[in-house]
Amino acid sequence: MNKILKEVIEHAETWPVEDQEELAEYAREIEARRTGVYSMSDDERAAVRRGLAEADRGEFVPDEIVTEADKRHDG
Structure with missing residues (x-):
């Protein structure tokens, strides 16, 4: 390990x-x-496990919310 990396890890x-x-x-x-x-x-x-469990239960974000988010990001 080089000196700089060693110092960073120590700090x-x-x-x-x-x-x-x-x-x-x-x-x-x-x-x-x-x-x-x-x-x-x-x-x-x-977080991935929680998301997969939600999907397995059919818990998805409503289409309207996804559509609004898409509009904000298309800018």
Whole structure:
């Protein structure tokens, strides 16, 4: 490990958990870009499970809301 990276990690150990998680997310994104494989965090994995469970129960966003969101993003 190079000196700069080692120093960043040592400093990061003193950061609040939210900042450490943000740094880990950046590292996952870089790894995904380099390898073509993205590793989800535990929070992301849990969100996907919740979304799939909602879909299995037939709980979808109403079409009107999707249409309105599309209008806002077509800008």
